[in-house]
Amino acid sequence: MGDHASMDIHPPAERIRALLATMSLAEKLGQLTLVNGGEGRVPEELRRDIRDGRVGAVLNEVDPDTVRELQRIAREESRLGLPLLVGRDVIHGFRTIFPIPLGQAASWNPELVEECARHSAAEAAAVGVNWTFAPMVDIGRDPRWGRVAETLGEDPLLAGTLGAAMVRGFQGADLAAPERLAACAKHFAGYGASESGRDYNSCSIPEIELRATHFPPFQQALQAGVATLMASFSDLNGVPASANEFLLRQVLRREWGFEGFVVSDWESVGQLVVHGLVADGRGAARAAAGAGLDMEMASTTLREHGAALLEAGELSLERLDEMVAAVLGVKLRLGLLDGRDAVPAAVASDPAALDCAYRAAVQGTVLLKNDNGTLPLHRGAVRRLAVIGPLADEPAEQLGTWVFDGDPARSVTPLQALRQWESESFTVHYARGLETSRERGGAGMAEAVRAARRADVALLFLGEEAILSGEAHCRADIRLPGAQEELVRQVAATGTPTVLVLLAGRPLALQEVVDHPGAILCAWHPGSLAGPALRDLLFGLESPSGRLPATFPRLGGQIPIYYSQKNTGRPADPATFLSLDQIPRGATQHSVGNTSHHLDAGYTPLFPFGHGLSYTSFEYSGLRLDTARLARDGALGITLELRNTGSRAGAEVVQLYVRDLVGSVTRPVRELKAFRREVLAPGECRTVRFVLPARELAFVDRSLNWVLEPGAFRLWVGGSSVGGLEAEFELA
Ligand code: GLC
Secondary structure: OOOOOOOOOOOHHHHHHHHHHHOOHHHHHHHOEEEEOOOOOOOHHHHHHHHOOOOOEEEOOOOHHHHHHHHHHHHHHOOOOOOOEEEEOOOOEOOOEOOOHHHHHOOOOHHHHHHHHHHHHHHHHOOOOOEEOOOEOOOOOOOOOHHHHHOOOOOHHHHHHHHHHHHHHHHOOOOOOOOOOEOEEEEEOOHHHOHHHOOOOOEOOOHHHHHHHHOHHHHHHHHOOOOEEEEOOOEEOOEEHHHOHHHHHHHHHHHOOOOOEEEOOOOOOOOHHHHOOOOOHHHHHHHHHHHOOOEEEOOOHHHHHHHHHHHOOOOOHHHHHHHHHHHHHHHHHOOHHHOOOOOOOOOOOOHHHHHHHHHHHHHHOEEEEEHHHOOOOOHHHOOEEEEEOOOOOOOOHHHOOOOOOOOHHHOOOHHHHHHOOOEOOEEEEEEOOOOOOOOOOOHHHHHHHHHHHHOOEEEEEEEOOHHHOOOOOOOOOOOOOOOHHHHHHHHHHOOOOEEEEEEOOOOOOOOOOOOOOOEEEEOOOOOOOHHHHHHHHHOOOOOOOOOOOOOEOOOHHHOOOOOOOEOOOOEOOOOOOOOHHHOOOOOOOOOOOOOEOEOOOEOOOOEOOOOOEOOOOEEEEEEEEOOOEEOOOOEEEEEEEEEEOOOOOEEEEEEEEEEEOOOOOOOEOOEEEEEEEEEEOOOOEEEEEEEEEHHHHOEEOOOOOEEOOOEEEEEEEEOOOOOOEEEEEEEO
16 A cells, blocks of 8 residues: 655655655656556556656546545555656636736736736635646747747736746645646747747757846746746757757756756657657657756656666756655645645636636737727627627637637527617627638628628638647748638728727738727737627627737738837937838839838838727826936836826826846837836826836846946836837936
């Protein structure tokens, strides 16, 4: 019978040391082995491996009875009785689905993002899951990349702040509590810079950029206490992350002091052979373990070759014990060594989760355009509503990518929500228009145009099905797929007021359609409560407050385009820039201005980072700094007045940006340094204050150190990364 874990009073390190001393080599290698579950059954090989201590963790098992049986085998039939880690991609919900992470990021609301994660954890823990492979804190600056849907956007501060909020939501203050999950910050590191936005492609990132942009969100996840990290698939500067000693030992352990464990991505250790880094599985195990990887997902090279590597002195016992101790440490934190693997009887289904899903869908939706007050619609004034598009009534598609366990029965679609309001005086006419977002046009278009022509308002629900974003689902052309652009044009051409609602997993290149609808709402993939949230936003029961966490380019060819770009030596100049159609015949070589722009797209995005409209309006005034000269060890007080100058309540995301005018390396034209969501009643005026510590002005210099350099700085406070009240100050 297993040597049962009992409430042990010794300090963790001692307990782990004592446990290690009793473990055989096979049992140690077993703890480093994460294999796929049987998806509702217990295959004989898995049963045997758990009993023999050859497996320490499983993933993708969410049937509570099966999880119970797996844990029973581990606890009662294995020699050591070590319960299993049970991992799952609980990325943005479990049964109840919240907006995709990019959509949650658009709320700019850490407390709400934390709440979503907390509900996700409770629902997953209720079936016996105790580890989630989230948050993904890769920086997403290339919307061609399908996984931009899973990112928290293009900015390190926003992504890091929200990633840390997810860690707190998943793990809570006491990770051993039964409704909590161990979190996993991923994918370490630089995955978002996959060349050409093609998934699994090479990443070439200068170390200065790694440290300045890609590392900070992971550091914030570590500061939030994240229990585990996942190494990326990527070949980073020639060394795949799963065997990248610089990442896994130099940065993660020696510089950051990380104490949890690093798990590979799916078969990414075995794939070191495919990368051509090593010749065989033995070489893969040696390279990964030697570089600082601790646990292997799906491939089992460590278990197969660990003994031989030890025998040959190519893996030290000290390193092996270090790996096992890291895993045992997380099991200890999770309470697994003190009896926490019991699967709670009831499967949680908390109505508060649905309320949270509604609020997240509301707050994550961004009003991109609203000409002449197209929105909000007024219920009494709309008698005939045309609902058009392949995404108006798709309970599964609206959930977005990475939704293994989402319950479509909990979904309410936009069409369903609007039909709930139908009455004598309010009729809804649904015309799909296109079978799918990819359809290149057909008979449905004419019917949709007819419905629009007969309606008071036409609502277009267009974008991408869930399959068009997420892992491996990259697009080279990020315009609306299929014949959707034509559908927008034809519906708008009827003259009926038209609103475009985007359901998509990425920023889209909307240049060809942006002028046609009177209003455009970007809802991303909003999750279970997409319908009520969008209905209430469209009809003004809720006021849009989302702000873009990622830039919307005009054309895909502008990518990468993000707000915190460098100035270059020849920044584009509105005074000299000529677009293609402005260039006169016979233009000579230097007649169009030698500055940094695209002739066919200019040099600005269609909608910038931080952008989002409201149904009210806000006025910023009275910007004042506590001092014009900031001491290196001081903090700068920044105060301003914010007034709701409209006729209805609304939320404004006040954003603070800074520019370091001169540095020993070139500095971005703007960097987000703080933000806060303020809800104001009509006419309300509020004093808003930020305190910016001087250390937040540090940057990575040529020697790859974070440094503070004296000099002049400019700051802006406003409602997006463009414009805002401006001031200057000096750092002493
Ligand atoms: C996938 C993903 C990773 C996920 C893992 C387990 O390939 O890259 O994000 O957590 O495998 O499903």
